[in-house]
Amino acid sequence: MPGAIHAEGLVKTFGDVRALDGVDLDVPEGTVLGLLGPNGAGKTTAVRVLTTLLRPDSGRAVVAGVDVLKHPNEVRRSIGLSGQFAAVDEYLTGRENLHMVGQLYQMSSRAAKARAGELLERFHLADAADRPAKTYSGGMRRRLDLAAALVVSPPVMFMDEPTTGLDPRNRQQLWDVIQELVAGGTTLLLTTQYLEEADHLAHDICVVDHGKVIARGTSDQLKLRTGGERVEVVVHRPDMIDPARAVLAGFGKGEVAVETHTRKLTVPVAGGAKLLAEVIRELDSRGVEIDDIGLRRPTLDDVFISLTGHTAELAEEGDGDSAAAGGGDRGQGPKEAVK
């Protein structure tokens, strides 16, 4: 049975740019697909095609059991969209915005009003509900936009970078809302720059680059592909990078990645804690002082870097661990999809 979102061979070109270059997607009902990719990969274009906003040059798509190209209006009844940039009317209050969207989903005025009240509560906008959205902070607007996407709690949702610009608390809250929705059976396609987010929310992940899906699988499958553990060393002084590199090259199973400004070296290894001890001893004997050393399992960041040859640009602005990313690690793995 085809999933709640199903696309085959989507192609969309803008002049010379092939924004989508033969994309296939399948999202089973009640699951979350994370669409991951660097800037300009084609994520937004894919969302726009699936939400009836853009006609592809070729390919077909079925959303909630309805052909997107043949019956767009039927599809629109069953989807909620939160685009990459908050689409709210600045001069309307939060309440008026949601009321309008509800009415345009063909709800009665009364039902739309009641629903608006509920959503404002749920997205912690009740206090600001009767102020024009112009006075909202960026994160508040974002939340209002997400609330608008949930007005009818549609069976299929599309969110294009939903948590970009949210503070950690609001991001966590949105994750909770998303998990609640999915538990209720909603199917979600989510694009994100935060690898941690895909890790946390998505059942399946598709990595796209240059309009093509270059890898797909669960988060664990993707991490496995990038290789097992790696040793990460931070040396004390810049002039110790070179000797450390030589040591690590001797132990590693692959190329040593160096991030000069943080004096961090990373290398894939096999051998676990025992090997780590040997590495430390060897570094010590060569007079390399270590600020930090550890054995690290690959993160989605590593997957992303090894697949696309560049970091998720926005991830660098993120908070916490997900922001860790090296510069030099060029793609090594074979680039066919994980099945």
Next chain:
Amino acid sequence: MSAVSDTTPRLAAPRPRGGVVQSVADSLVVARRNLIRMSRIPEMIIFGLIQPIMFVVLFSYVFGGSMTIGGTTDADVYRNFLMAGIFAQTVTFATAGAGAGIADDMHKGLIDRFRSLPMARGAVLTGRTLADLVQTALTVVVLAVVALLVGWRIHEGVPKALGAFALLLLLGYAFSWIGALIGLSVRTPEAATSGGLIWLFPVTFVSNAFVDSSQMTPWLRHVAEWNPFSATVQACRELFGNPGVSNSSAWPMQHSVWASIIWSLLIIALFRTLAVRKYRSAS
């Protein structure tokens, strides 16, 4: 997967009612939204009022006395001649408003939001043009009061004058569809504002609005007499009983009321079709 209890029962939107009822309902929702917007940006309404008032004052005091209308250069005659032209020009400025508003909605992603909703195809644009019509009507009322203060008078009775205002609003409504198309075709609200205004100058000046078109060179006169805008101006002069009614044999001048209605309806039919098509494929 078992459904978890949730304050939000999972429901697709109600089935669209379809047809005219839904079109009207959706258009009114959007019109209401635009009117709320306008009421929160009173500067826009004020500027919309100042401009025609300035035109009345400037034209009547600067040109008045040097223009020959019906064989006289009396400033008062010119002022009475001028008003129909100013009214008509004022309503056509709704074009720029509609264009800028729609371009702004595109720019801010609201058009995407609307296009992802199961609403009637033309409702976003119809709602916008209807809201502009309300604003235009308001402007016309204020302008009429100012005109009466500077000496403009109607001589054919109130019903005919109301008929003239109806023709004016119809023309304004028609032109706002041109604005809608412009707004959908340009990339920024600024471009829509200037793009929405530039072409209005030749349209409103190569006409009978501010000068007697019979005094133009023949080819220009021809253009002016067949200009849709001139038909409405001529009709207004007739219905207001103001001086300067052209006695040209050109059909639109002879049957100005019909010409005005036909032109406006044609413009609506053509530009509404184009604009709605453009809206559906907008990206």
